[in-house]
Amino acid sequence: MNSEMLGLSYLQIALGKTDHLVAHINSNDKEPSWDGxxxxxRKAGHxxxxxxxxxxxxxxxxxxCKxxxxxxxxxxxxQYADLKNYLATGGTIFFVIYINDSGDKAAIYYADLLPYDLKKHLKAYDGDPYKYKSIELKAFPKKKNDIADVFLNFTHHMNMQRASINSTPVTLESLYTSDPAQFSNIELTMGYSTTSRNYQFPFDYFFxxxxxxYVKQPHxxxxxxxxxKNVETVNYTVNAPISVKSVVFYDHYTVSRTKNLSTINFGADIHQALQVGTQAKPDFHFSLSGSLSERIRDARFIIAVLNAQQYEINGGVLNFSGASSNSSGFIDVSSIQKQLDFLVGMQDTLNLLHVKKDLDPSLINEAGQNCLNILKIALLDKKSVKLVPSDSIFRPCHVANLNLLLCTLPIEGxxxxxxxxxxxxxxxxxxxEDSSGNENPSSYYVQLNRNLMVWCDNIDYDIMLDxxxxxxxxxxxxxxLNTLILEMLHAYDCSNSTREDILSAVIELTDWVRKNDTFSLPSVTxxxxxxxxxxxxxxTVSEQADLYQLTESPQEDEQIYVGAYLLLDSPVAAxxxxxxxxxxxxxxxLGFPISHFMPNNH
Incomplete structure (x- = not known):
């Protein structure tokens, strides 16, 4: 029995089932590494x-025969020599057909040998043409569309990998090592080619x-x-609203998709799991977590959902009445309302303190909770509170991730x-008080120093400027004012350039001082x-021109020249x-904030 001829016959029959393939395979083919x-x-047909x-x-x-x-x-x-030839031509599908002893049954196995894998196989190749590499082959499909998909998908990746035939292999690790700063900007793609079957979700194919x-490179x-080998989980973000009775609570959500389960995630800790392709009840989970503002928003959403028994997502409606819940006490609307009222009280208190940073309730300890209770009584309820005596009317207060500065005035008697x-x-x-003993109006804001500004979360710089x-x-x-300006600049630098609120304020303040302060040297302002x-x-060019004018005019203080040249990016002159x-x-x-622009050798 000629197993080669019989194997070709079985393969020809399998390929002949499809509407997308035309085989030209011959056992007498004289090509060195191929049989045709x-x-x-693209289109199906005879x-x-x-x-x-x-x-x-x-x-x-x-x-x-097996x-x-x-x-x-x-x-x-x-043979390695064959693998090398397969790489040179851009890839090959390698078939092995097992035939039983009587020749009436066969099993077809195949391997997609594409440049990416061939290069890995050839790493151990030392040039000896008689050496072999063991390759794993998988069972060839039997349905005609699945057979066509093998070849359609192979052509997709064969075309995608042509540039890699003679290129140096690229990995995620090598991309990160070559340019860590741009690693987050790299463009990765996945794709496939298949018959006209429709997938409800495009990524279903990869399961x-x-x-x-693939990574997209220059040019x-x-x-x-x-x-x-296969994709187990796909996560993606959808920029679409989630609302209840047209009231929008969220502007996006994420989806975590596996072969059998699709989980919608939004808020700090809200997710609804849907069994793919079944009528099973969706599983809804909710818990109050995240920052204070996230907890307030999530609690309001859940109360709205419980009242409406549904919510709208991306134009569709998810009926909540049929959902099961695994959150303890979740159905008790009054309990959630009490939690919401408590959270809103905390937020109102912090708003009165002009705190823009979001509170993290998970970090509140007993001392922090006591501080919040005192602040609520004092600020919301407008009642006096008993405190530990202090020599200063200004005192710090730490609550979770917030650092607050308070003014506390003792009540006589x-x-x-x-x-x-x-x-x-x-x-x-x-x-x-001036040198003559005269009192001049000022502001307690001028007493702020760099450390306090970086530490404090409730300085309202708009109020301060006014x-x-x-x-x-x-x-x-x-x-x-000039001392305060220097401290503000130091504060911004000390924050590793993160405190944009301080920088924005000092830009506005220096502009106002430059235009209105007649007591300071114009060169300094x-x-x-x-x-x-x-x-x-x-x-800008105009701003640089102002600085060049300083360098070309006589200055009593040599430091003005140094500062001007530093701002003009002229380190040698500086x-x-x-x-x-x-x-x-x-x-x-070197103690002034302008030294921030000094060359590194200083």
Whole structure:
């Protein structure tokens, strides 16, 4: 029995079932590593137009007599020389047909030998043409559409991997190592080609089929970086509203999809699981977690859902009445309402303190809860509270992830009772005394230092600016403002450039001081304003012209030249003028925030 001829016959019969393939396979083919090819067409039919031809797929066929035809996969040894030829041509489908002793039954196995895998197989190749590599082959499908899919998918990946034939292999690790800063911006793709079957969800194909992961390189070159045997879970984000009776609560949600389960996730900890392809009741889970604002929003949503017994998502409606819930006490609307009222009370209290940072309730300890209770009584209920005596009217308060600054005024004739105020609305008058003993109006904001500004979460810089701008200038007030400006710049730098609220405020403050302060040197106010701007963006031509004017005008203080040249990105000129300063002046200059722009060797 000629197993090669018989094997070819069984393969020809299998391929002949399909409407997309035309096989040209011959046991007498004289090509060194192939037995022919299979034409793959886009459109199904018995007669195919030339324009519909996608690709000719090279094939190699081996036939063997074997009594066991029930294996799901087999191992077969292929010469390295053949693998090298397969790589050079862009890939080959390798077939092994097992035939029983009587020749009336056969089992077909195949391997998609594409450049990505061939390169891995050839790593151990030392040039010896007589050496072999053991390759795993899987069972060939029996249904005609599945058979067509093998070739359609192979042509898709064969085309995608042509650029990788002669390129250096690329991995996710190598991409990260070459440019860590751009790693999050890389574009990864997956794809497939199949017959006209419709998948309810495009990724459903990957749950049962192998595929490759590709990275897009410069000049639109696409290279394979991974061979995925199958995909277990797909996560994706949908930018679409979730609402109850047209009231939108969320503007997006994520979906975690497996072969049999689709889970919708939104809010801090809300998810609804739906069994794919079944009528099983959806499983709804809810718990209050996340930040304070997230808990308030989620609680309001759940109460609305319980009342409406449904919610709308991306134009559809999910009926809640049929859902099962695994959240303890979830059905008790009154319990959720009590929790919501408590959370809203906390939020209202923090709003009165002008806190913009979101509270993390999971970090609240007993001391923090006591502090919140005291603040609620003092600010919301407007009652005096008993506090530990303090020498300062301003005192810090720490609650979970928040650092607060309070104004506490003792009530005369009481046993340590105080009225508590938001720091930004302290009912006090602040003045400074000049050299003649005259008092000049000022603001307690000028006492803020860099550490306090970085630490504190309830300084309202809009209120601060309005307050500072409402005080008439004096020589003492001018000095205080310039000191505050330097501290604000230091604070922004100390925050690793994260406190945009401080930077925005100091840009506005220096602009106002530059235009209105007649007690400060214009060169100083110009340097301060532009060094604040330079931390935010590049200086305009007009702004640079102002600085060049400083460098071309006589200055009593050499430090002005240093600062101007630093802001003009002229480190050599800045260094020359810096060297003209005394050691004491150099040390003083390096303590100013302008030194942020000094060359690294200083």
């Amino acid at each position: 090819d299979v034409e793959v067409y 007669v195919h137009a030339k324009a519909d031809l996608i690709l000719k797929v090279p094939v190699q066929v081996k036939g063997h 009594p066991n035809l029930k294996k799901k996969s087999i191992k077969y040894s292929i 049962d089929h192998e595929t490759y992961l 639109n070159v696409t290279l394979p970086i991974a061979h995925l 009481t046993d340590n009772f105080y009225d508590v105020y938001d720091f930004n609305q302290a009912p006090i008058t602040f003045t400074t 307050t500072l701008k409402g005080i008439p200038f004096s020589e003492e007030y001018s000095q205080s 110009t340097i301060n304003h532009y060094q604040a701007i330079k931390r935010s963006r590049k200086l 260094t020359v003028h810096f060297s003209k300063l005394s050691l004491e002046e150099q040390s003083t200059f």
